[in-house]
Amino acid sequence: MLNVAGLNQFYGESHTLWDLGLEVPKGACLCLMGRNGVGKTTLLKTVMGLIPARSGGIMFDGGNLLGLKAEQRAELGIGYVPQGREIFPLMTVEENLRTGLRAVRRKGIKDVPEQVFEIFPVLKKMLKRRGGDLSGGQQQQLAIGRALVLDPKLLILDEPTEGIQPNIVSEIGDVIIRLNRARGIPTPIEKTAPDVVDEINDAIVKVKRDLGVTVLLVEQKLPFARKVADRFCIMDRGRAVATGAMGELTEDMVKRYLTV
Numbered sequence: 704m705l706n707v708a709g710l711n712q713f714y715g716e717s718h719t720l721w722d723l724g725l726e727v728p729k730g731a732c733l734c735l736m737g738r739n740g741v742g743k744t745t746l747l748k749t750v751m752g753l754i755p756a757r758s759g760g761i762m763f764d765g766g767n768l769l770g771l772k773a774e775q776r777a778e779l780g781i782g783y784v785p786q787g788r789e790i791f792p793l794m795t796v797e798e799n800l801r802t803g804l805r806a807v808r809r810k811g812i813k814d815v816p817e818q819v820f821e822i823f824p825v826l827k828k829m830l831k832r833r834g835g836d837l838s839g840g841q842q843q844q845l846a847i848g849r850a851l852v853l854d855p856k857l858l859i860l861d862e863p864t865e866g867i868q869p870n871i872v873s874e875i876g877d878v879i880i881r882l883n884r885a886r887g888i889p890t891p892i893e894k895t896a897p898d899v900v901d902e903i904n905d906a907i908v909k910v911k912r913d914l915g916v917t918v919l920l921v922e923q924k925l926p927f928a929r930k931v932a933d934r935f936c937i938m939d940r941g942r943a944v945a946t947g948a949m950g951e952l953t954e955d956m957v958k959r960y961l962t963v
């Protein structure tokens with residue numbers, strides 16, 4: 704779904720991303736990890752087209768993103784939830800959500816899809832409240848809701864749990880899991896006739912994978928990352944240094960690249 708290859712990025716003379724490669728397969732939830740300042744946010748912003756790449760390739764769904772503006776990337780189906788949420792504090796919840804519609808007007812989507820309110824019922828209750836009056840957790844739900852307005856194929860989240868209360872952190876985790884893996888499709892049926900049921904269950908898992916949103920997130924909290932993501936990529940000083948299935952993340956890697 705997303706393939707980054709040989710990516711180099713500079714802030715002025717400062718070389719920040721070095722020949723970086725990253726693959727986020729369709730249906731995966733990949734957690735980008737690494738200590739502060741290694742370039743995680745820079746990578747997300749470069750994928751989103753908010754800052755330019757010097758060289759390399761960024762392929763999404765088979766097409767090259769380089770050269771496209773951020774709005775065009777959104778139109779192709781990339782939803783972005785920035786670090787710090789960046790909601791508009793003086794605008795109402797409804798107005799904030801409607802800003803997400805800009806990217807999809809050409810697709811004929813004129814209203815905020817009901818699915819956003821099914822996922823975050825609190826947003827419906829607070830439609831007329833100002834964004835700035837919401838709690839941190841509610842603002843994060845608003846920021847994710849705004850990205851979901853465009854029905855993204857790929858959802859990019861930059862530290863979605865930063866600065867929010869522990870009980871809301873686990874709710875946000877459940878929402879990401881639901882978007883990535885379930886999206887309202889029934890859970891697998893119980894085993895009665897093993898062979899047939901196995902086949903049906905395999906098919907259900909596949910359908911879930913095909914319908915679910917692919918997720919790329921930056922997250923520093925290890926238990927959260929382990930719960931939500933099925934793949935990881937570790938960055939160190941602007942390079943991708945380790946990648947694999949979440950179960951392959953070793954204590955040695957944690958000590959070497961993640962603990963402070």
Ligand SMILES: Nc1ncnc2c1ncn2[C@@H]1O[C@H](COP(=O)(O)OP(=O)(O)OP(=O)(O)O)[C@@H](O)[C@H]1O
Binds near residue numbers: 714717739741743
């Ligand atoms: N706008 C900018 N101009 C110049 N340098 C920048 C800019 N933004 C970030 N940097 C530098 O680029 C490097 C990577 O920063 P980045 O924010 O991508 O790291 P990060 O891994 O996301 O860190 P954090 O976990 O703290 O958000 C850092 O050295 C940072 O100081």
